[in-house]
Amino acid sequence: MNRTTLSLIAGATALAAVTGFASLNAPAASGDNTAKAATQQPVERTSLLCPQPSTSEIAKTSYTSYTPVTQGTADSGKAELQAAAVESADSTSGKKAGKKTVKPALKPAEPGKPATGDGSGAEPPALVGTAEGKFAPGWTVQETTAVAAGTGRGLLGTNCTAPDTEFWFPGVSTATGRTDYVHLTNPDDSAAVVDVEMYGKDGALKSTVGEGITVQPHASEPILLSTLASGQQTDLTVHVTVRSGRVGAAVQALDDKIGGDWLAASTDPAGSLVMPGIPKDATAVRLVAFAPGDQDADLKVRLASPSGQITPAGNETLHVKAGMTAAVDLGDVTRGEAGSLVLTSTGTSAPVVAALQVVRGKGSKQEMAFIPATSPVGARATVADNSSKGTTLALSAPGQSAQVKVTASVGSEGGTAATKTYTIKGGTTQDVDAPVPAGLKGTYALTVEPVSGGPVYASRTLASAQEGVPGFTIQTLPDDRGTVAVPEADQDLSVLLKK
Numbered sequence: 001m002n003r004t005t006l007s008l009i010a011g012a013t014a015l016a017a018v019t020g021f022a023s024l025n026a027p028a029a030s031g032d033n034t035a036k037a038a039t040q041q042p043v044e045r046t047s048l049l050c051p052q053p054s055t056s057e058i059a060k061t062s063y064t065s066y067t068p069v070t071q072g073t074a075d076s077g078k079a080e081l082q083a084a085a086v087e088s089a090d091s092t093s094g095k096k097a098g099k100k101t102v103k104p105a106l107k108p109a110e111p112g113k114p115a116t117g118d119g120s121g122a123e124p125p126a127l128v129g130t131a132e133g134k135f136a137p138g139w140t141v142q143e144t145t146a147v148a149a150g151t152g153r154g155l156l157g158t159n160c161t162a163p164d165t166e167f168w169f170p171g172v173s174t175a176t177g178r179t180d181y182v183h184l185t186n187p188d189d190s191a192a193v194v195d196v197e198m199y200g201k202d203g204a205l206k207s208t209v210g211e212g213i214t215v216q217p218h219a220s221e222p223i224l225l226s227t228l229a230s231g232q233q234t235d236l237t238v239h240v241t242v243r244s245g246r247v248g249a250a251v252q253a254l255d256d257k258i259g260g261d262w263l264a265a266s267t268d269p270a271g272s273l274v275m276p277g278i279p280k281d282a283t284a285v286r287l288v289a290f291a292p293g294d295q296d297a298d299l300k301v302r303l304a305s306p307s308g309q310i311t312p313a314g315n316e317t318l319h320v321k322a323g324m325t326a327a328v329d330l331g332d333v334t335r336g337e338a339g340s341l342v343l344t345s346t347g348t349s350a351p352v353v354a355a356l357q358v359v360r361g362k363g364s365k366q367e368m369a370f371i372p373a374t375s376p377v378g379a380r381a382t383v384a385d386n387s388s389k390g391t392t393l394a395l396s397a398p399g400q401s402a403q404v405k406v407t408a409s410v411g412s413e414g415g416t417a418a419t420k421t422y423t424i425k426g427g428t429t430q431d432v433d434a435p436v437p438a439g440l441k442g443t444y445a446l447t448v449e450p451v452s453g454g455p456v457y458a459s460r461t462l463a464s465a466q467e468g469v470p471g472f473t474i475q476t477l478p479d480d481r482g483t484v485a486v487p488e489a490d491q492d493l494s495v496l497l498k499k
Helices: 002-018 494-497
Strands: 040-042 045-052 060-066 076-084 113-117 126-135 139-148 155-160 166-172 178-186 192-200 214-215 218-224 236-244 247-255 259-263 273-278 282-290 297-305 308-310 319-320 325-331 339-345 352-360 367-372 381-386 389-397 402-408 415-416 419-422 427-430 438-441 442-454 457-466 469-476 483-486
Touching: 060 076, 060 381, 076 282, 126 494, 139 381, 139 457, 155 273, 155 367, 155 457, 166 178, 166 282, 166 367, 178 192, 178 214, 178 236, 214 218, 218 297, 259 469, 273 352, 273 367, 273 389, 273 427, 282 319, 282 339, 297 427, 352 415, 352 469, 381 457, 381 469, 389 402, 389 419, 389 442, 415 419, 415 494, 419 427, 427 483
Parallel strands: 155 259, 155 469, 259 367, 273 457, 367 469
Antiparallel strands: 040 483, 045 126, 060 113, 060 139, 076 126, 139 155, 166 236, 178 218, 178 247, 192 214, 192 236, 247 259, 273 339, 282 325, 282 352, 297 308, 297 319, 297 339, 352 367, 381 442, 389 427, 389 457, 402 419, 402 442, 415 438, 457 469
16 A cells, blocks of 8 residues: 555544544545645535433424435445443443344435434433435434423424534523533443533632543433532533543523523634524523633624614623623514624634523513524535424525525425525525425425525524414524545645644
């Protein structure tokens, strides 16, 4: 094997390790080729982790899986979600217990068509999923739970996440009436060791309980955040870091009065952040931000509305002290129109992470959801579990204008795919009339693909009223990571690997 081929395999392995969830095979190489730019190739293996949906006996949970059809994939492959199971040592013999044989909770039949599964029942488990071959590129799984009554009642939803080694969750709380858990799920054959830190308005909360948490192989561990530190705080930021291994992480926030939902991780710390798709009928919006570095952050606060960017009255800027969590109530900031919150640093201020807590309804008929800061759609974004009623797609172009193609898949039980193209004016957010499959039966998936122009940010809202409560949940649409950059065989990989 020549040196060029060895370098390519090492580079491809490193790239797969960086993504934390995708792998691919190195193509054949010849040392006589001239240097060429890296090309985008479909990923060949993807992992997704779904947290335990609810412990409520009256909760009803559904899963929807979807893989977009992607050119250049293998002809074969498979995908499945299985209940998380522990592979532990026998306490008396010291021998390893074998993995349990468990029937998959969900096993898609083909790319391009949504597959659904039921997670309802007593104590439903977390799920560990793997997709290979043609099922891997852009694989997306939505977990949606309806809880009719009790703490956290309402509609809770989350996109099952890829395993990683670091997560930021601004927007959690240990205040009276809130019960927040961080769910840690380990997809691998060896135990993961995790640290969970919390930061409030005065900095880090003193605690050793969150250090060195062990998550067993193929298992999930829900951690009640109020047990990690004494005292109650309304606005906190949770930082999850993995010492060894990798995990999936998500926060389940349950409130006695305004329902509950999942809080997904914020995108990586940055000087400019976008939180897309605030519902136009939001009655209360709360911004929570954290500066993880050793410098304060000063941020401009803008709302990208259908007519352009505007400044929320009385909340033109936000100052975030280094290592501390800051929060501000924005009220009914959208005032009956679609909107996205845009944060931009002033000068050379430090990067931040951020999220919004959004409330709809009034009085005893309130429900909450979260919008974390997210990355742009990128090449393509995918979201599953849409219905003909109750689905709202928000598209935002905070910079330049952009043209976007949106495709509705076939239905899970029937229907014909449909596509529409939209132009989003720079500085605006639009709730678009998303396409719906003709003759739809069941649920369907949406894929969003920028055609031209500047970066696009997106989110999808699912709404379902329950006994007069406006239940809803919001999922952002970052790039679905269907492809990865692969250098040509004779390219110097050291440049790419340093990025």
